[in-house]
Amino acid sequence: MPAKVKSDKASKAAADKVIADSYQHLSDLEHVLVRPDTYIGSSALVEDNIFIADIDSETPHIVKKKIEYVPELIKIFDEIILNAYDQTVRDGTGCTSIRVDIDQATGTISITNNGQGIPVIKKENMNCYIPEMLFGNLRTSSNYDDANSKKRITGGRNGLGGTLAVIFSKSFTLETIDKERKKHYAQSWTDNMSTKTEPVIKTVRSKAPFTKIIFVPDLARFKLESLSDDHVMLMKKRLIDIGFATHSHAKTYYDGNLISIKRANDYMKLYDHPENEKFIVDDTNERWTVGVVLSNNGFQHASFVNGIHTILGGTHVDHEVNQITKLIGDKIKSKIKNIAIKPSDIKNKIFVFIRAIIENPVFDSQAKETLKIRKLLNVRNATRSKVANNDEIKNIVRIVGLKYELTYEQDADMKSLRYGGIISLTDSDLDGYHISGLILNFIHHFWPALIARGFLSFCITPIVKVTSGSKLLEYYTLQDMKHGFSSDVLHYNPVDIANYIKLMLMEKTPERNILPWYKGFTGEIVQVAQNRFTAYARWTFDSKKRILHITDLSINVSADSYKIFCEDLLNGKDSPLDKVLCNNTDTIVHFKLVFKKNEFETWLKMDREDLADKLRLKLAKKKVLSTSNMYLFGANGRIKKYSDVYEIIDEYYHVRLELYGARHEAIIEQLRYEMMILSNKTKFITMIKASKIDQRKMSEALLLAALEKNFEADPRASGTGLSRYEYLVSMSYRSFTDENATRMKTLVKKKEKKLKLIEATTAQQMWINDIDTIMDMLH
Structure with missing residues (x-):
């Protein structure tokens, strides 16, 4: 070859x-380690401003603070503590305490509950005991019995959590006493579950039951060297949450210290809130507790479903908030008439606490941060038993009188139905369409003849209606609405705009140096690129006292948030500050940052940009002011994108100048009209007094002839005949005096003088005069 x-x-x-x-x-096992985000979220270190527990305080206190943490690490802790929570809500477990101990030095975490323990029974088909099956294998749980309509009110669902904690640990030890079988079980896994010990099982007689987990997370896998304070604060916060979620059924302990939460109020008071503010709590329903208090910082919520902290909220939060805002809104409107208040206005002022126990909840992911809406079962992908035992399906079948053995092709079959049809009324959003599709799928799968007969129909309503006069536009889908445009137009100083336009009116070329402007802002706005600007706070150094005076903050930075930043900087590691003084009022910002002696010179000589970045004295890079999204209605009434403020001014200038031209002509026409009316009335008075016209003795025809001969008809009058001279014949006899005639002649002369002045003035000068008047008022 x-x-x-x-x-x-x-x-x-x-x-x-x-x-x-x-x-x-x-x-x-390999897939979990290679793609951890598929199972329990991000393994990257993230920075977030979230609620944590103050670990340095003897009394528990929950504060909102910017921390760095690994969500995946918190999640595996959460999975184990949720297993303990589940023991407090399962019938007959007798679980009355949950204890958490954390050794930061070694990274060891211990979680113990005194429930009845895990059944120490051998699972023959897996050749292992149930404790090993649950923690040493993925997708193993007691929560899978959906087919038998088992009502699950625990936090666990997918059979992944406990095992994921084993996988992401250097060592993991399980110890439990099964009360019913009087068995003590102990087993360990190491090196990310790659090795395990054989279980040690002993018979016990008098010992109380418990389940204890001791594990050391694999910090290196999370790119951490140690268990930081931030992580411990979050873990303690979750233990406090569990104390609230158990509804006082179980006591919680942190490092041997009892966390006393007997009522919802006890938990709510751990958060920052306005002083002397009243807490409103409804806990009459053991499965649903709701608390409300005034919020210090916009809308906030702390919500839990079956012990799970639903950080991102969900349908349970929306359900309660909608009711609360409506109730408050109705109360306000009953007290204050004609007040315009929206639900969003109320929502932004409340902090809502929700503790819910929900049967068979569905979440958006294994991270379980959002409670989802339960939808109708997709019957094409389900087993017969699952269909037969599904509550929603059973209710529809029972209410309508549907029978699986009938096809409803015959008219006789239709007579057995309890109703003449089904109408689906759902929201016109994606969820609503999905639900309607599942209903259609259900009926079509089992009884296609009903679809052919028109038994199922849909009530489709628009998401938004837009009216303009008699015109009506209806949008039925989100895609329809997306045909509109978002728009962000920066603020500008009206004085700058007016001066720019004034130069254009004077036929001069104005300089294009207009910067964004915000009323009350005394800092500096600087252009950093084409159509991009940033805003600097206002500050000065006092070298003698080592003080940096900050007398204004950057745009969109509140004094409260900056105070928190300064306090965090002051209390942080290697802080350059000696103290922070806050002399703010409702209208004035004044922070005094007092530097340490050995730090002041460094900060004094620091480059402006570096100083502004480090002390947050300018807009962040991702929050620059930009003119790249300025969409407005143009001169032709259509939406148009404008590249900068000058393009907007130029187009506005020509439209407005044309209107000034029309206004100029309208003023001249009005003055001439008024002069004509006054002159004719003066003449009419003179002829009446000279008896040249006498309405009382003249026929209508003769009077009309005399008027047509001597006077001008009203050009604005409608109709014919005498109606065109109504302004004369309707004059009262009391006005037929020499004094009134003289007064009218004087008015004519004044208007004539004004007419000449207007005729000598251009439309451009009229606009300039208006600008000058406005400027005088502003100054």
Whole structure:
């Protein structure tokens, strides 16, 4: 065989091997470690402003603070503590305490509950005991019995949590006493569950039951060197949450100290809130507790479903907030008439606490941060038993009188139904369409003849209606609404705009140096790129006293948030500050940052940009002021994108100048009209007094002839005949005096003088005069 042929085959074989090697098969354990985000969220260190527990305080206190933490690490802790919570709500477990101990030095976490323990029974088909099955294998749980309509009110659902904690630990030890079988069980896993010990099982007689987990998270896998204070504060916060979620059924202990939460009020008071503010709590329903208090910082919520902290809220939060805002809104409107208040106005002023126990809840992911809406079962992908035992399906079948053995092709079958049809009334959003589709899928799958008969119909309502006069536009989908545009137009100083336009009116070329402007802002706005600006706070140094005076903050930075930042900086590690003084009022900002002696010179000589970045004295890079999204209605009434403020001014200038021209002509026309009316009335008075016209003795025809001969008809009058001279014939006899005639002649002269002045003034000068008047008022 020629060498070249051999070489080609070898090359092809090598290429095939490279392709083959690129395809991999991973075991469950390997997949979890390679793709952890698929199971329990991000393994990256994130910075977030969230609620944590103050670990330095003897009395528990929950504060909102910017911390750095790994969500995945918190999640595996959460999974174990949720297992303990589940013991407090399961019938007959007798769990009355949950204890958490954390050794920061070694990174060891211990979680113990005194429930009845895990059943120490051998699972024959897996050749292991139930404790090992639950913690040493993925997708194992007692929460899978959906087919038998089992009502689950625990936090666990997918059979992943406990095992994921084992996988992400250097060592993991499980110890439990099964009260019913009087068995003590102990087993350990190490090195991310790659090795395990054989279970040690002993018979016990008098010892109280418990389940204890001791584990050391694999911090290196989370790119951490130690268990930081931030992580411990979050873990303690979750233990406090569990104390609230158990509804006082169980006591919680942190490092041996009792966390006393007997009522919802006890938990709510741990958060910052306005002094002397009243807490409103409804805990009459053991499965649903709601508390409300005035919020210091916009809308906030602390919500829990079956012990799970639903950080992002969900349908349970929306349900309560909608009711609360409506109730408060109705109360306000009954007290204050004609007040315009929206639900969002009320929502932004409240802090809502919710503790819910919900049967078989559904969440958006294993992270369980959002409670989802339960939807109708997709019957095409479900087993017969699952369909038969699904509550929603059973209710529809029972209410309508549907029978699986009938096809409803015959009219006789239709007579057995309790109703003449089904109408689906759902929201016109994506969830609503999905629900309607599932209903259609259900009916079509079992009884397609009903669809052909028109038995199922849908009430489709628009998401938004837009009216303009008699015109009506209806939007039925989110896609329809997306045809509109978002718009962000920066604020500008009206004085700058007015001066710019005034130069244009004077036919001069104005400089294009207009910067964004915000009323009351005394800092500096600087252009950093084309159509991009940043805003600097206002500050000065006092070298003698080592003080940095900050007398204004950057745009969109509140004094309260900056105070928190300064306090965090002051209390942080290696802080350059000696103290922070806050002399703010309702209208004035004044922070005094007092630097340490050995730090002041460094900060005094620091580059402006570095100083502004470090002390948050300018807008963050991602929050620059930009003119890249300025959409407005243009001169032709259509939405148009404008590149900068000058393009807006230029287009406005021509439209407005044209209107000033029309206004100029309208003023001239009005003055001429008024002069004509006054002159004719003066003449009419003179002729009446000279008896040249006497309405009382003249026929209507003669009077009309006399008026047409001597006076001008009212050009604005409608109709014919005498109606065109109504302004004369309707004059009262009391006005037919010499004094009134003289007064009218004087008015005519004044208007004539004004007319000449207006005729000598251009539309441009009229606009300039108006600008000058406004400027005088502003100054």
